[in-house]
Amino acid sequence: MSRFPFPIPYSWYQVAWSDELPVGGVRPLYYFATDLVLWRDDDGTAHLQDAICPHLGAHLGHGGHVEGCTLQCPFHGWRYDGEGTNVDIPYSSRTNGRAKLRTYPVVERNGLIMAWYHPDGVEPLFDIPEVPELNDDARFTPQVHRSFDIPAAWQEIAENQVDVAHFRYVHNTDIVPEIAEYSTDGHMAYLRSEQKFPTPQGTVDGRIDVDTYCPGFGVVRFSGIVDTVLLGCNTPITAEECQLRFTFTVRRFDDERFTSAVGDAFVEEVSRQVQEDIPIWKYKGHLQRPALADTDGPYLQFRSWASQFYAEGVDYDRAVYAPNRPASAQPEPEGVHKRTASARLKGEDTHGADMALD
Ligand code: FES
Numbered sequence: 001m002s003r004f005p006f007p008i009p010y011s012w013y014q015v016a017w018s019d020e021l022p023v024g025g026v027r028p029l030y031y032f033a034t035d036l037v038l039w040r041d042d043d044g045t046a047h048l049q050d051a052i053c054p055h056l057g058a059h060l061g062h063g064g065h066v067e068g069c070t071l072q073c074p075f076h077g078w079r080y081d082g083e084g085t086n087v088d089i090p091y092s093s094r095t096n097g098r099a100k101l102r103t104y105p106v107v108e109r110n111g112l113i114m115a116w117y118h119p120d121g122v123e124p125l126f127d128i129p130e131v132p133e134l135n136d137d138a139r140f141t142p143q144v145h146r147s148f149d150i151p152a153a154w155q156e157i158a159e160n161q162v163d164v165a166h167f168r169y170v171h172n173t174d175i176v177p178e179i180a181e182y183s184t185d186g187h188m189a190y191l192r193s194e195q196k197f198p199t200p201q202g203t204v205d206g207r208i209d210v211d212t213y214c215p216g217f218g219v220v221r222f223s224g225i226v227d228t229v230l231l232g233c234n235t236p237i238t239a240e241e242c243q244l245r246f247t248f249t250v251r252r253f254d255d256e257r258f259t260s261a262v263g264d265a266f267v268e269e270v271s272r273q274v275q276e277d278i279p280i281w282k283y284k285g286h287l288q289r290p291a292l293a294d295t296d297g298p299y300l301q302f303r304s305w306a307s308q309f310y311a312e313g314v315d316y317d318r319a320v321y322a323p324n325r326p327a328s329a330q331p332e333p334e335g336v337h338k339r340t341a342s343a344r345l346k347g348e349d350t351h352g353a354d355m356a357l358d
């Protein structure tokens with residue numbers, strides 16, 4: 001049985017950071033439940049293509065190499081161009097028109113290599129922007145990168161945004177953030193919330209503004225203690241697991257050392273929060289009809305927005321998608337609270353040492 005009802009949505013997706021792929025570089029990747037090859041030609045253009053050579057099946061990402069603006073297969077030396085067309089068979093005077101690699105549209109922006117995935121091969125339906133803060137070295141710090149493998153579907157991870165109540169219980173924040181506005185417009189979703197940030201000097205009022213462009217690209221702006229911009233990029237490995245990448249930049253203070261200390265603390269706090277979310281995502285069920293409180297966030301609006309990206313449709317064949325386990329397996333002891341629900345209701349700290357991670 002499938003873990004979730006969702007297929008892989010269409011979207012722009014981050015497949016690498018730009019600095020991971022030098023000219024002539026070739027990387028094997030696995031996203032969209034597909035073996036892929038990412039390579040950069042001698043002109044500097046990045047290409048993402050299906051990796052299995054149509055000749056006799058070699059993986060172009062393992063031993064393939066860049067020749068000018070083509071990628072050469074390690075097995076029999078056939079070469080493919082950036083469109084995936086076979087342009088040379090070294091031991092034949094002809095090429096093979098049937099030997100065509102599926103090629104994904106790629107843009108490189110904000111220091112990220114982004115590829116467009118659509119299950120039917122439809123061309124990009126919208127664009128993603130240059131984010132000014134990521135292109136402003138004078139006022140913002142160099143990028144900091146973090147990456148997390150998350151055993152959940154994209155939608156389950158993204159739903160966290162509108163889940164204001166979990167901050168108190170999962171992230172131990174004193175005050176639940178308040179959603180001031182949630183609205184959607186076509187592929188865009190806008191979230192405006194207010195949050196208290198605890199600091200050693202007391203609580204500071206902050207804002208979190210999230211502009212989500214599609215399942216694979218969101219821009220999060222934190223203001224309050226420190227102005228931080230975070231690109232949140234979730235890329236499906238399969239329909240059931242994702243790689244979540246964060247790209248941070250922080251507005252510089254006059255004092256360089258203070259900037260990096262505050263920035264580092266912020267990055268670590270956000271990363272810690274993701275690690276706290278992971279056990280929840282790993283073990284939670286997906287409910288077709290959650291039983292909500294009147295003060296819960298705008299889940300239904302979020303889900304309705306999310307549903308547009310499933311070109312193949314969402315087919316609920318049951319009301320509860322619980323984590324699959326082999327019939328013989330006992331629940332795993334790690335990753336769960338050891339304290340009882342009543343201890344939590346009494347307000348005891350449920351975080352820290354008893355929140356084990358994989
Ligand atoms: S398998 Fe790629 S050239 Fe033969």
Ligand SMILES: [Fe+2]
Pocket residue numbers: 160166170171273274277
């Ligand atoms: Fe969270």
